[in-house]
Amino acid sequence: MRYVDEFRSGELARALASELAEAMPPGRELALMEVCGGHTHAIYKHGIDELLPPGLELVHGPGCPVCVIPVGRVDDAVSLALEPNVIFTTFGDMMRVPGSKGSLLDARSQGADVRMVYSPLDALELARANPESEVIFFAIGFETTAPSTAVTLLQAREQGIANFSVFCNHVTIGPPLKAILDAPELRLNGLIAPGHVSTVIGSHPYDFIASEYKRPVVVAGFEPLDILQSVLMLVRQLAEGRAEVENQYTRVVREQGNPRALEAIEQTMELRDSFEWRGLGSIPRSGLRLREEFADWDAERRYEVPGVSVPDHKACQCGQVLRGLVKPWECKVFGTACTPERPIGTCMVSAEGACAAYYHYGRNRPKRASVTA
Amino acid sequence: MSEEQPGAEARRRRGRRFRDERITLVHGAGGKATRNLVEAVFLEELGNPLLEPLGDSALLEAGGTKLAFTTDAHVVQPLFFPGGDIGSLAVNGTVNDIAVSGARPIALSAAFVLEEGLPVADLRRVVASMAAAAREADVVVAAGDTKVVERGRGDGLTVTTSGVGLVDDRVALGAEHVRPGDKVLVSGTLGDHGMAVMIARGNLELEVEIESDTASVFPLAESLFALGKDLRWLRDPTRGGLATTLNELTEASGLCAVLEEKALPVREQVAAACEILGLDPLYVANEGKLIAVVAAGRAEEALALLRAHPLGAEAAIIGEVEPEPKGLVLLQTAFGGSRVVDMLTGDPLPRIC
Amino acid sequence: MCLGIPAQIVEIVDPEAKTAKAEIGGVRRIVSCALLEGEARVGEWVLVHVGFALDRIDEEQAAETLQLLSDMGEAYERELAQIRETAGETGAT
Numbered sequence: 001m002r003y004v005d006e007f008r009s010g011e012l013a014r015a016l017a018s019e020l021a022e023a024m025p026p027g028r029e030l031a032l033m034e035v036c037g038g039h040t041h042a043i044y045k046h047g048i049d050e051l052l053p054p055g056l057e058l059v060h061g062p063g064c065p066v067c068v069i070p071v072g073r074v075d076d077a078v079s080l081a082l083e084p085n086v087i088f089t090t091f092g093d094m095m096r097v098p099g100s101k102g103s104l105l106d107a108r109s110q111g112a113d114v115r116m117v118y119s120p121l122d123a124l125e126l127a128r129a130n131p132e133s134e135v136i137f138f139a140i141g142f143e144t145t146a147p148s149t150a151v152t153l154l155q156a157r158e159q160g161i162a163n164f165s166v167f168c169n170h171v172t173i174g175p176p177l178k179a180i181l182d183a184p185e186l187r188l189n190g191l192i193a194p195g196h197v198s199t200v201i202g203s204h205p206y207d208f209i210a211s212e213y214k215r216p217v218v219v220a221g222f223e224p225l226d227i228l229q230s231v232l233m234l235v236r237q238l239a240e241g242r243a244e245v246e247n248q249y250t251r252v253v254r255e256q257g258n259p260r261a262l263e264a265i266e267q268t269m270e271l272r273d274s275f276e277w278r279g280l281g282s283i284p285r286s287g288l289r290l291r292e293e294f295a296d297w298d299a300e301r302r303y304e305v306p307g308v309s310v311p312d313h314k315a316c317q318c319g320q321v322l323r324g325l326v327k328p329w330e331c332k333v334f335g336t337a338c339t340p341e342r343p344i345g346t347c348m349v350s351a352e353g354a355c356a357a358y359y360h361y362g363r364n365r366p367k368r369a370s371v372t373a
Numbered sequence: 374m375s376e377e378q379p380g381a382e383a384r385r386r387r388g389r390r391f392r393d394e395r396i397t398l399v400h401g402a403g404g405k406a407t408r409n410l411v412e413a414v415f416l417e418e419l420g421n422p423l424l425e426p427l428g429d430s431a432l433l434e435a436g437g438t439k440l441a442f443t444t445d446a447h448v449v450q451p452l453f454f455p456g457g458d459i460g461s462l463a464v465n466g467t468v469n470d471i472a473v474s475g476a477r478p479i480a481l482s483a484a485f486v487l488e489e490g491l492p493v494a495d496l497r498r499v500v501a502s503m504a505a506a507a508r509e510a511d512v513v514v515a516a517g518d519t520k521v522v523e524r525g526r527g528d529g530l531t532v533t534t535s536g537v538g539l540v541d542d543r544v545a546l547g548a549e550h551v552r553p554g555d556k557v558l559v560s561g562t563l564g565d566h567g568m569a570v571m572i573a574r575g576n577l578e579l580e581v582e583i584e585s586d587t588a589s590v591f592p593l594a595e596s597l598f599a600l601g602k603d604l605r606w607l608r609d610p611t612r613g614g615l616a617t618t619l620n621e622l623t624e625a626s627g628l629c630a631v632l633e634e635k636a637l638p639v640r641e642q643v644a645a646a647c648e649i650l651g652l653d654p655l656y657v658a659n660e661g662k663l664i665a666v667v668a669a670g671r672a673e674e675a676l677a678l679l680r681a682h683p684l685g686a687e688a689a690i691i692g693e694v695e696p697e698p699k700g701l702v703l704l705q706t707a708f709g710g711s712r713v714v715d716m717l718t719g720d721p722l723p724r725i726c
Numbered sequence: 727m728c729l730g731i732p733a734q735i736v737e738i739v740d741p742e743a744k745t746a747k748a749e750i751g752g753v754r755r756i757v758s759c760a761l762l763e764g765e766a767r768v769g770e771w772v773l774v775h776v777g778f779a780l781d782r783i784d785e786e787q788a789a790e791t792l793q794l795l796s797d798m799g800e801a802y803e804r805e806l807a808q809i810r811e812t813a814g815e816t817g818a819t
Binding site for chain 1: 395397405406576577578635641644645648697698701707709710711713715722723724725
């Protein structure tokens with residue numbers, strides 16, 4: 001596969017790993033946060049963490065849009081799915097996330113018509129093909145996915161498809177990043193920024209991290225070589241005492257992002273005053289909802305949802321994991337009370353949650369001698 | 374009571390922890406949940422030395438003759454998909470369970486549950502397909518049964534096949550025969566069947582030529598019987614994929630299997646479809662492949678034997694057995710790192726993140 | 727936010743609706759090009775996410791990135807080769 005295979009070359013991996021070891025500033029321990037769950041997943045899937053030199057640690061961040069959806073919102077989704085005459089559509093990612101009374105998959109066994117879709121446009125098509133049913137689309141994701149929901153809404157309005165609505169749970173990346181950087185206990189030297197979110201928002205939204213917090217940022221692609229090269233760029237900045245925003249993913253990310261995508265979001269959505277993030281609490285101006293003009297396509301306005309805030313299980317340490325304070329294996333319930341089959345928190349349910357990624361790919365993995373020796 | 378199987382204690386512990394109150398789809402995915410259900414509910418009541426090993430077939434002895442006996446229920450949507458249908462799956466699935474138990478399949482039974490309203494034309498098509506598969510596999514359907522259930526209660530058509538075969542004296546197969554240093558081989562490309570069916574369901578809107586690999590693997594298995602005791606273990610990696618099957622081996626044997634990502638044969642389209650959907654071919658079902666564990670010194674010979682047959686044209690040596698870490702399956706990634714290949718948790722679902 | 731797959735536009739399906747067929751590794755899917763600047767063209771490479779072409783892939787930039795990495799790779803291999811040669815001379819490893 002073009003643009004994929006070349007960026008997974010094992011030979012180039014060794015060269016990069018060697019450069020990285022050489023670039024490490026002597027005597028310093030560095031902690032870099034990879035913000036995006038997709039990066040976490042890739043790191044474990046390819047075993048990239050084993051290629052890092054000693055003294056360099058990767059900390060997992062909160063960029064997992066499935067992980068940060070609070071239990072209460074999952075309950076709301078289940079409630080919508082159980083409404084009569086509704087076809088509830090969702091990405092596969094959300095099917096098994098447990099609410100306080102079960103998941104969407106469980107709702108299906110209770111008679112709800114829950115269907116998995118790959119694209120919001122497929123959900124719109126279902127609405128067109130089933131005029132007697134009401135189709136609701138469970139919209140999740142950061143700014144990467146919001147434009148797709150936005151275009152779908154614009155098309156729904158343009159084509160007069162009234163039996164379609166969106167349950168909007170889109171979130172933005174900036175506020176949680178700020179919340180993490182503001183956490184007093186955190187010791188982070190730099191950030192690996194999410195490549196696909198940046199395709200939409202560009203690289204300037206991260207400027208404040210370099211200018212105010214004096215930490216270097218590199219926008220990274222998702223193939224293993226992209227990730228390693230980004231780590232190298234960050235380490236070089238740190239060794240040279242720089243704090244800038246650099247772009248490693250130049251083949252897709254432009255500085256100004258994608259204006260049409262941003263425009264589509266602007267036309268259809270606006271920031272909520274506040275949105276509850278699982279594990280991080282309420283963060284102001286971090287969640288998106290549909291604008292008034294799209295009220296007819298807003299599932300939250302058309303239906304009653306419980307809207308109850310459900311606190312996390314007492315034993316759950318997802319909040320600390322999402323903020324990079326606790327490693328998955330350091331969580332007291334990791335692998336015992338909390339497993340992928342019986343998750344207590346969503347870090348364990350989503351395939352790209354830090355705990356699930358570590359549980360599947362890293363747990364019990366034997367320690368290897370450093371590749372860079 | 375006969376000697377305890379390795380892993381029996383772990384099973385009892387898992388059985389005691391089983392607290393699910395209702396059956397969900399996850400119980401049918403072939404991974405941990407399925408295993409827990411089998412141990413906690415089925416083994417708990419039915420447990421006996423023939424059943425306990427939970428092998429692909431039970432090995433019976435009757436009047437001095439060793440027989441392999443197995444059964445398989447087939448539930449698939451859609452009924453017809455590129456490369457096969459529920460009929461060919463039903464025959465080949467049972468034939469393969471017998472084959473990988475070191476036996477020559479002889480006869481099958483087929484019990485049908487038909488849903489009211491099923492077009493007879495569809496039923497004819499399925500049965501014709503079964504007949505063709507049976508001829509190809511050189512077995513007969515010797516017994517059968519048919520029931521009809523009310524509309525809405527039957528999923529169109531489900532079929533359960535049982536099979537019996539004659540154990541080949543040359544081989545002694547089992548996890549207990551596997552040794553560190555043994556090599557792991559696969560007879561061909563991974564993930565074809567599972568992806569073919571997933572795409573045939575139509576809701577993903579992907580256009581691609583992927584066919585199910587459903588086929589009898591007995592000719593491949595039989596060619597390996599010639600290796601005698603150097604053939605340690607055989608399985609067909611169906612539900613849950615290669616990953617689940619190898620995890621069953623490492624758990625039963627207490628050893629470790631280390632795979633080379635670069636050596637895994639995967640068709641380009643299957644790899645691409647998995648990339649798009651966020652799936653891993655290691656966990657996707659196969660219906661016409663076998664995994665063999667062979668003594669190191671005869672691995673090349675085994676490979677040649679497999680490749681001599683058209684079904685084994687893409688066979689490959691994909692890994693090795695090591696003593697530690699116990700019970701684990703590891704993958705050396707093409708990138709140079711390593712990761713654990715865990716047992717499947719639930720049905721692999723496409724994801725966007 | 728993560729599963730973005732590079733795919734090539736192989737057919738324009740409906741220019742008004744801005745839909746096209748994209749292909750990767752033999753798999754084809756209809757994608758919306760509503761987020762792309764201008765018209766989609768057959769042969770272009772785009773990043774596909776949830777059924778949308780999120781943006782174009784800049785082939786020049788891709789080549790540059792790979793060249794950079796490959797240069798690093800060559801330099802590394804040369805160094806390794808040197809180490810091996812000199813080790814051979816002194817008999818040390």
